[in-house]
Amino acid sequence: MxxxxxxxxxxxxxxxxxxxxxxxxxxxxxxxxxxxxxxxxxxxxxxxxxxxxxxxxxxxxxxxxxxxxxxxxxxxxxxxxxxxxxxxxxxxxxxxxxxxxxxxxxxxxxxxxxxxxxxxxxxxxxxxxxxxxxxxxxxxxxxxxxxxxxxxxxxxxxxxxxxxxxxxxxxxxxxxxxxxxxxIAVVVRQTNIVWVAFIAFLSISHVLKLHVIQCNSRLSPKVVRSAKYLQVLLDTLLRTWNRGFTSRAQLANNILYSSAGFIVVGLCFLGFVLWNGGLVVGDRSAHQAVFNIPQIFYFSLFLVIFSSPYIVGCVKQVLVSVIKHWKLVLVLMIGCIIIIHFSTYVHPYLLADNRHYTFYVWKRLYESHFLMKYLLIPVYIFSAFSVNQLIKETDMTFQIGYFTFISLCLVPQKLLEFRYFIVPFLMLRLHICLKAWWQLIAEFILFFCINASTVYLFMTRTFYWSDSEEVQRFLW
Structure with missing residues (x-):
């Protein structure tokens, strides 16, 4: 050795x-x-x-x-x-x-x-x-x-x-x-405040986890990763409250110590929004917040593609889970149908700019047939179960936080834009426990091929608009 x-x-x-x-x-x-x-x-x-x-x-x-x-x-x-x-x-x-x-x-x-x-x-x-x-x-x-x-x-x-x-x-x-x-991240891009809040949430969750472990010496990693942990956490907090002011103050001090800086950032951001009269600076006409739940569905399809080397490895477990929870799946399918029918938004930019891949994804996938957006529902549900399978080895609080904050990040967006999916994808992928070389190699090959294709198209497949002399190129 x-x-x-x-x-x-x-x-x-x-x-x-x-x-x-x-x-x-x-x-x-x-x-x-x-x-x-x-x-x-x-x-x-x-x-x-x-x-x-x-x-x-x-x-x-x-x-x-x-x-x-x-x-x-x-x-x-x-x-x-x-x-x-x-x-x-x-x-x-x-x-x-x-x-x-x-x-x-x-x-x-x-x-x-x-x-x-x-x-x-x-x-x-x-x-x-x-x-x-x-x-x-x-x-x-x-x-x-x-x-x-x-x-x-x-x-x-x-x-x-x-x-x-x-x-x-x-x-x-x-x-x-x-x-x-x-x-600084928020000053570069305002919507980063969602991920700052997520990190603050994780920081507070870590403090609470240490407190629970201190009070419950037999707490196992398996419990921390299950829904049972929430009950243990609640019971521990109630016991801490009943112990008196000193115990409460010590826990509150630990939470404040880990999150005070993030609270200051949040307050500064709130002050900016109030002073600015909104989240967006400059031209706000194309960036109006909406309640666009199908954004979560689009992200799930995105995940199926870019996480495919890891999803393939857990297909069997996902299918078993889907069959086991078939009643939930049925409810989710009905809910998806209702949501897609009544609250699908299409941003004018999506239909106007044929330089972006999303233009062709929407035209050739979602608008190719009026039933297509409904036929993709099983894929969305499969992806949701797959994500749950992929991050099951993380703490329960992380799982709850992740699904909550991707919703806060994506649902208000009217425009289908792949760049909105970057941080949600990376946060998921970082928490997938690596076990097999073939998955990493397959992922590298997938990303390499997509990058090579994207760069090739950008450099060689140029075109022109009738009202402009400038060369146009394809990109994300």
């Missing part, structure tokens, strides 16, 4: 370095190929890049009213590029450099994801598990919807990275740094 230790240590350091270099080189290669064919701002970049360039020139009071997000992305970019311009004595704040900030954010995301996995599964310390975690981190870094926007100046890569960093810091118990990165 001792003789193998140096070999393990060398492999544990050399493998991440080698993988990191391969990821960096391939990403930079793709970045330069995309820049070569599309050096000018494309799609939403026509708003983001000029705004960032104004900030680089110190014009912080000038704002494009068509931009709907807070200026966090531009401030972070300027914070990096302005000092660099000063050192190099040239203006580097152009399309190339602004896009490059997302490339470095992509590299940072790999590091963050890898370390989150280490915190979530500290028992996975042998060489085989470490290599699995490394490949898993690569897979999540190149998750197609996220990875593609590494090559354009969009908010997704940095906004997602900040949420992941906040989660990592929360797992490490950094009660000051985690709220700070959470605040």
């Amino acid at each position: 001792k003789g193998n230790l140096p070999t393990f240590l060398n492999a544990s350091h050399a493998a991440p370095a080698a993988v990191y270099m391969l990821l960096a080189l391939s990403t930079l290669c793709i970045f330069n190929m995309i820049y070569a064919v599309q050096p000018l701002p494309f799609l939403d970049e026509i708003f983001h890049i000029p705004q960032a360039e104004k900030y680089c020139r110190g014009l912080f009071r000038e704002w494009d009213p068509k931009i709907t997000t807070l200026p966090g992305l531009y401030l972070l970019s300027v914070g990096v590029l302005m000092p660099l311009s000063t050192v190099l004595r040239i203006d580097v704040c152009g399309t190339y450099a602004l896009r490059m900030t997302n490339v470095f954010a992509c590299f940072a995301n790999f590091y963050i994801i890898h370390n989150i996995q280490k915190r979530l599964y500290p028992e996975r310390r042998d060489l085989d598990s470490s290599l699995q975690d490394l490949l898993s981190a690569v897979n999540l870094t190149i998750f197609p919807v996220l990875y593609f926007f590494t090559f354009l100046y969009y908010t997704d890569v940095i906004a997602t990275g900040l949420i992941l960093l906040t989660y990592l810091l929360q797992l490490d118990g950094r009660t000051l740094l985690a709220p700070l990165t959470a605040f």
Whole structure:
């Protein structure tokens, strides 16, 4: 065993370095190929890049009213590029450099994801598990919807990275740094407040879990992962309340210590919403909140595709669960039919912009036949049972929180947009316990093929609109 230790240590350091270099080189290669064919701002970049360039020139009071997000992305970019311009004595704040900030954010995301996995599964310390975690981190870094926007100046890569960093810091118990990165995440994208709230929820849940374990020394991991834990938690809280002021104050102090920073971020966000008169800055006409429950259904179909290597491994258990709970399935099917019939929203952007994949998904899948949106209901239900199976090894509080906060994130959105699914997918995937190499390899192949196809289509399958001379390209 001792003789193998140096070999393990060398492999544990050399493998991440080698993988990191391969990821960096391939990403930079793709970045330069995309820049070569599309050096000018494309799609939403026509708003983001000029705004960032104004900030680089110190014009912080000038704002494009068509931009709907807070200026966090531009401030972070300027914070990096302005000092660099000063050192190099040239203006580097152009399309190339602004896009490059997302490339470095992509590299940072790999590091963050890898370390989150280490915190979530500290028992996975042998060489085989470490290599699995490394490949898993690569897979999540190149998750197609996220990875593609590494090559354009969009908010997704940095906004997602900040949420992941906040989660990592929360797992490490950094009660000051985690709220700070959470605040920056919200300034980059307002809807990140949902995931900040989720992380705060997990932080409080962890405090309560430690309190329950302290009061119930025989509490097993199996109970913590089952509905029985909720009853144990309630009983423990009632006992704590009955013990008097000291016990209550100590528990309240522990909860406040872990969540005070997140509460401050929440209060600041509430103040912003009240001052701004809403969540969206700039043009609000296309971003009205609705009650769009079918968004959960679309996300479930998305999950079936991108989680397929893991869903395949639990099909038998899912089918057994579906048969066992057939009455629930019947109720869910009836509910889905009613919801789809009476509350399906179609955003004008979805039908107007044929550059996005969602345009073709909607046209060729949901509008191909009037019954198609109902025929997909079994897939939605299968996906719901599959997700439940995939995260059954997490705490019950995580399971409840996950389903609650994905609803808060997706249901108010009228537009079907795959980018809204990035953080919900990553949060699910991070909590899937890895067991089989074939699943990781299949996932890598799936993501690699989708990325290759997406980049190929963007670079080569160009087209033109009748009312514009600018080249158009396909993208997420």
